[in-house]
Amino acid sequence: MPPGLATWLRRHKLLALGGVLVGAMILLAAVAPLIAGDPVILQAFNRNKPPSDRFWFGTDNFGRDVYNRTVFGARVSLLVGAAVAALSLSIGVTIGLVAGFDRRLDAVVMRIMDGLMAIPGVLLAISLIALAKPSVAIVILAITIPEVPRVVRLVRSLVLSVREQPYIEAAISAGTPRARILRRHVLPNIVPPLIVQGTYVCASAILIEAGLSFLGAGTPAEIPTWGNMIASGRSFFQLAPWMIFFPGACLAITVLGINLLGDGLRDSLDPRIAKRL
Numbered sequence: 001m002p003p004g005l006a007t008w009l010r011r012h013k014l015l016a017l018g019g020v021l022v023g024a025m026i027l028l029a030a031v032a033p034l035i036a037g038d039p040v041i042l043q044a045f046n047r048n049k050p051p052s053d054r055f056w057f058g059t060d061n062f063g064r065d066v067y068n069r070t071v072f073g074a075r076v077s078l079l080v081g082a083a084v085a086a087l088s089l090s091i092g093v094t095i096g097l098v099a100g101f102d103r104r105l106d107a108v109v110m111r112i113m114d115g116l117m118a119i120p121g122v123l124l125a126i127s128l129i130a131l132a133k134p135s136v137a138i139v140i141l142a143i144t145i146p147e148v149p150r151v152v153r154l155v156r157s158l159v160l161s162v163r164e165q166p167y168i169e170a171a172i173s174a175g176t177p178r179a180r181i182l183r184r185h186v187l188p189n190i191v192p193p194l195i196v197q198g199t200y201v202c203a204s205a206i207l208i209e210a211g212l213s214f215l216g217a218g219t220p221a222e223i224p225t226w227g228n229m230i231a232s233g234r235s236f237f238q239l240a241p242w243m244i245f246f247p248g249a250c251l252a253i254t255v256l257g258i259n260l261l262g263d264g265l266r267d268s269l270d271p272r273i274a275k276r277l
Contacts, residue, residue: 015264021257025250029074036071039224040064048240058242060233069224070246076136076225077206077254083140084205085198088147093194095148096155097182101163110156113149121146122208126217134220139212143205154197158190192265199262203255210251226251 028035043063051058057066099109125142132138162168163186171181212218213227221228226247233243 013264014260015268018257018259018261018264021253022261025074025254025257026078028071029078032071032075036068037065039068039072040222048236050240051242057246058240060229060240060243061236066229066243066246069229070226070250073224073226073229073247074250074254076219076223077209077251080136080140080143080209081202081206081258084143084147085202087140087144088151088201089194089198091144092148092151093155093187096152097159097186099152100156100159101182101186106156109152113152116146117149119146122211125208125212126215129212129217134218136219136223139209139218142212143208147201147205151194151197151201154193155190158193159186162186162189196262196266199258199265203258203262206251206255206258 041064043059046055046059046063047061049055049059049063055065055067057070060066060069095109095113099106121143124146125139128142128145129138168181168185171185209218209225210227210230213225214231216228216231218227219225221232229247230244230251233240233247237244
């Protein structure tokens, strides 16, 4: 191994480990149609079969291959996590920049965000899903809404600190348009914390989606997700524990990898921590 690579891995162990775990799950989801069969096909004569050379993860109570469903379930979980992170960051950054830089709008915007944060996120998600037909898009929207206020508060706090810097005051004194100041001077200085926050939002969204599916308020039952697989297997846990173990293990590994990736990015992007490392 090259000395430079060995040194980098030694200094960024969390980032490397998290990247490997997340990359493996992304690769698994990307090649799911190539390495797994139909996840919804029913074979009643193969019900509750234990793991074997034919059924690697066993079968469930309907005779469906748990391996196929677990592999395809990765696609839904990663899609929900990535979409929620992208949407919440996009909306939160836009609102947070305006609130942090415009004192007149700050009080109004933040009181609205405080009101949204007072509503339990899971209950809000269940309410939205109950009003519409369950689908992946509705789940993404329902999880995004509670996450936006948290991003807005982070962006606002970052903008408030950056706004007092001399170069920002100089740009304002020179008559630079506000949009140009936000785009060229403020936004680049708040990107590193936002990247870290995005990883935590992604991990949280994956867990919330699994919880909603477990409660029967998430994606439709015919779409394989780790949450509804665990929910359907809880009644057969003593008879077929593999129905819960394999999707639960994949869920735990994915969330662990994303959290490690976030911690590693924080250590790498924070100058004070990076200097100590």
